[in-house]
Amino acid sequence: MKRHTKRTLQIYWESLKGKRVLSFFVILGIVASSIFNLAPPLLYKEFFNTLLAPRDAQTTHALVQIIGFVFIVHFIGWFFWRLTSFIKARIQIRVLGRLFDRVFNSIHHHSVGFFNNTFVGSLVKRVNRFVFAFNELTDTFLYDLLGTGVEIVIITTVLFFQSPVLGWIILGWSVVFIFFNYLFTVYKLKFDIEQSALDSRTTGHIADTVTNQINLKFFASLQSEATLFKKIHGEQLAKRLFRWNLEYTYEAFQTLLMIMLEFAMFYYAIRLWQEGQIQVGDFVLIQAYLITLFNRLWGFARVIRRIYEQLADAEEMTEILETPREIKDLKRAKDLMVKKGAVVFRNVNFFYNKTRPVLKNFSLSLKPGERVALVGPSGAGKSTIIKLLLRFSDIAQGSIIIDKQDIRKVTQDSLHRAMSVVPQDPILFHRSLMDNIRYGKPGATDDEVIEASKAAHCHEFIDELPEQYGTYVGERGVKLSGGERQRVAIARAILKNAPILVLDEATSSLDSESEFYIQEALDVLMKEKTVIVIAHRLSTIMRMDRIILLENGMIAEQGTHTQLLSQHKGRYRRLWELQAGGFIT
Template identity: 50%
Template structure:
């Protein structure tokens, strides 16, 4: 039942994308239909040709008639090919456009999913599902449009022509065709079970491979090659087993089809001979019957291959259809308004948040951050600091309570307007595999080159960028792997400087910097923070000494609140203990 739902969903998506091109689809179908019908005319002409040769009439009359038949056959083939080429020309253009539209639809739908969705799915597996979904449209379209349609037309036309010669010839051919297709359907339906499992396993294998490639440094330096190989071998062995099961079903299908072909050839020829002995068929009729038999057998034999492609296409499409059936977790409410941030006040009002309704991270959390205030969140790992940031960014929605910016509930404003007013520098920034200029300009797409360079100077990134041979046109590699951690961090800070949003979030933004880089960047951050509401998540207390407020978070609650000096005056305070532990490493 679930598979049927996914199949219907796939059909619905494909149909929605075909609809804008329905005029072109109909035009190409008319030419295709005419070409397939006219392609069955030559056997009728050959029948006449053979009958003339075997008639024993005047040689001059025969030659004249034979030449006319040959010329007519040539004309038929020319017209047929012209119709096929016109149909193909039209199809090439609209199928390419539909595939591009499908790619864009998948892209848009995926990127509306929440951060949690991408945390739970391999990037490589998602990419492969999109590619399979788009490619399956081409496979399904070709199978239905070019192949299955041709089989149906040929069976109908050939059955009607043979039935005109003798009703039982038409009945035998038609019944056999239905039986052949039914047997193919039974086998292919069984094969689909294995194909679906194999498609799922293909995604697992791809995901494991992509994960190990992305973590190649960990694999090497933690001596994990043998463990990862064993894991990958287990998954590929499962993939191998599923592939073998699928192919064995196909093997027995070929055996059954071979038996059915022998059966229909014997029945048709035996019955035709009986009719010939009774004087009801001519030699030309035998040529006609055999020509249609060869044409039908060749195309009906292809039905199994067509159905296999159809089911494989459906199996591939259903993977992505399942994602389309997965609703977006974080969406704009109806009539969501555009966030306006004239001041930058942030209020957490009795906010609670749970993961999967089982693990409470934050409960009845209250916090007011005044406009232009710089607030640091410190505490042990897992205390809830990053969760507070994710709630503000709406990577998650609050379970209870209200989260407001300038008296506007962020759940009632559009996500795009929320993100436009927030600059975010994560702990481990990931860059696009593009140039440094493009990565920094991502914060402000219409920025000039001079503005990009100025932002890089403020983030102390300009110096190392200028050291590259290609300078700002240097490609950073996938995820920015060609840069050091500190360099990536400074590029991310430059991007945030360029964006210049009224609210700034720094999530361990200087954690990847060495002491010298951190010293250089502190001045840039001080300039960046001016006239902004700032939230800084930090473990290194040296980065938060100048904050207006420092909040110590423990188990999702604020246990201490004050400036650096105020918190140090608390004798047994949590912040003071952390300070004493880290004091020896600070740059004063």
């Protein structure tokens, strides 16, 4: 058994905790139902034998009595089947909920890098496959494997008492049939795996192009993408056709096996009848059991394949569940306690992919309540500093300290609660504006949300919407403009009111008038907070307490706006002159 298969089954078994005894009774119910469902052919055997008796009142009474027993047996079988179905449904719903919770929490404990390297659509599909594979596997085990096994044992036993030869024929044929089904399924499995990979590739391509649909329009690339997609789904469909033809060929073979069994059984039964060992009713019994057996085993190859497919679907998610998390809390990590807001980067080194250096022996101290701006060319390390402060990645050497506490020794949740972040391109939930803003402070009242919105100057456009604060913003907030999304993000940060504030080009999507009002709101927001601002537009950081110019992961210059401009050959002054003069003229 493969490692991920074993682990998948272990996870499912763990999720059954507290429901295992009840599950055992479900198994007993399925067995009882199978037994009672196979009893009517025995009664019909007597029924047809009785039909050969004289047509008198005694015979009629006997026939009615048999039919009455058939009704009772069917009713008992029906009762056990319905009862176990209801119990099983309650168990499965509880387990599905546990699996959903487990997968959701596990996914969101992965690092930002994990999501950067994973297709969202493919990940969501894996979640659903993993959870509902449990439902499919339990149904397959109970109704197909267990039910089939019980019926083969019962049929073989009953026919063995009619004639040992009939019993051995049924048992031997069933073993051979199942064995060939297993061999065929194993042979076909590699093609099923290839099909699954092609399915995922097709789904991933659709998700990728839907996510980038705006780029398809910008670059007028619909035709080229359609051609590529046609090639991708062409390979998918060609593989599917090959698998279908393989299945049809095997179905023809197993039909031949069934014809041979029916011929052998009746040929031998005729000899037994000729010798007076069986009666007419026994032919009815044999035919009824053959029909039951054929119905059970006809799709047995599909049953085996379905088990493999369900396990394969689940294992895709199990692999993610078993993937070590890049960023983990220490076992005894404590909550971060921020009283002042001092931040210290001490001899920090960081590499992307362990090869490309981004920060080299970087040191920086922020006093409590100090407002510091990070500027510099693209790739200088500005965004990396923020990611490391939020511990989206771990540093290679050095330490990052907040109020004398190493961020690697505190919980990630408490670290993130201590910071308000307004990113350059805010992403909103497909929820109402009220819910999106309240996300910064889940227990906030409606009045507090509206007050924060007014401070961020987003109340004005929200008030003009038909549903106002009840308006849904669309996936990622696509129904709002860039500036509107940014103002919502600022309102959320104002509401959160964390001691450390991070602004990553927080006014980059605003027009001049809106930026003026937002700067006023940010001035209020930044009071008594430690603030780190990433800026490309130097006009937005003139009033910062300190400006850090980064180049190649190191501090090239630092000081106030006035101090840096006084350096005649300084790099900051050159950037300022380019923005204030060169681009305008």
